Amino acid sequence: MDIPHKALVLGGTGRTGGRVLTQLLGRGIPVRALVRSAARLPSGAVGSAGLEVIEGDLLSRTGAAQRSLVDGCGAVISCLGHTMSIRGIFGPPRDLVTEAIRRMCEAVRELRPAEPVKLVLMSSVSVFVADPCDARRGASERAFMRALCALVPPARDNQRATDFLRETIGTNDPFLQWTVVRPDTLREGEISPYTVHPGLVSSLAKPSDTAMANVACFMCELVTNAATWDTWRFKLPVIINATPV
Ligand SMILES: NC(=O)c1ccc[n+]([C@@H]2O[C@H](COP(=O)([O-])OP(=O)(O)OC[C@H]3O[C@@H](n4cnc5c(N)ncnc54)[C@H](OP(=O)(O)O)[C@@H]3O)[C@@H](O)[C@H]2O)c1
Structure with a gap:
């Protein structure tokens, strides 16, 4: 095990982020959570000795306030996502994740x-990289996803955040390594057997299921298990349930 000093979690009040918080704390990993409202934190995490909560708006922090979020953390996990409402999808900040x-x-x-x-x-299986890892996505699916990115800001945001990591940060930064975890259709449910793949597995017409608990489990493994990290760093693993829900 390669235990980080502390993990910064963004989106810890969300459906998956809340599970990440709880699972990290359950593994004894100290967590710093930046949230808009502590009242929305999962009850299983509230009051935990290992949890440091900072309330505020990430995008209004700059300079020292921004650095203080990450200072002392060996890992940063983002489970941010646009709220599923007309305002959340089409209103600002359209580039929340990026x-x-x-x-x-x-x-x-x-x-x-x-x-x-x-x-x-x-991230999501809507994110695509045009190299052998996603060769499974054919021309018609790619055209559909391009249209989705053009019309739906959260899809564009997820793609841009991934492109930023791949193209701007790259694989040689001395201070930063990254992975982009791509679940398919998110589902409720407990941790269950899951599989992780280097590229897309299912078609848009016949998506797979991914339990949020499994996404959280895999993300915890990534930051606590050196072998898992070495396998998936600088990649875009697709995670799906081993058996349908
Ligand atoms: N739905 C699916 O089937 C599916 C499938 C694959 C991947 N994904 C991706 O998975 C990610 C997480 O999904 P989820 O369903 O677990 O997320 P979620 O439950 O919607 O949680 C989103 C998180 O983002 C935070 N957030 C939203 N807008 C914000 C803003 N303007 N400023 C700061 N924080 C903000 C929310 O905080 P508040 O509590 O303060 O609102 C919450 O903590 C998303 O990127 C999504 O695209 C979804």
Whole structure:
């Protein structure tokens, strides 16, 4: 086990982020959670000795306030997502995920940690990379996803955040390593057997299920298990349940 000093969790009041918080604390990992409202934290995490809660708006923090979020953390896990309402999908901030990731990377680089910080981004199978890893997605699916990205800001945001990590941060940054975790259709349910793949597995017409508990479990493994990290860093693993819900 490679236990980070502390993990910063973004989106810890969300459906998956709440599970990440609870599972990290259950493994004895101290967690710093930046949330808009502590009242929405999962009851299983509230009051935990290992939990440090900071209330505020990530995108209004700059400079020292931004760096202080990441300072002392060996891992950053983002489970941010746009609220599923007309305002959440089409209103500001349309670039929530991209801007959060960009700012966290900026803060880490300014802090110049002795060991690279592990950044885990929860994303989606809507995100595509045009290399052998996603060869499974044919021309018609790619055209559909391009249209989706053009019309639906959260889909575009997820793609841009991934493109930023791949193209701007890359694989040689001395202070930062990353992975983009891509679940398929999110489902409720307990931790269950799951599989992790280097590229897309299912078609858009016949999606797979992914339990949020399994996404959380895999993200916890990434930041606590050196072998898991070495396998998936700088990649975009797709995680699906081993058996349908
Ligand atoms: N739905 C699916 O089937 C599916 C499938 C694959 C991947 N995904 C992706 O998975 C990710 C997480 O999904 P989820 O369902 O677990 O998320 P969720 O329950 O909707 O939680 C979203 C989190 O983001 C925070 N957030 C939203 N808007 C914010 C803002 N303007 N500023 C700061 N924080 C903000 C929320 O905080 P508050 O509590 O303060 O609102 C919450 O903590 C998303 O990126 C989504 O695209 C979804």
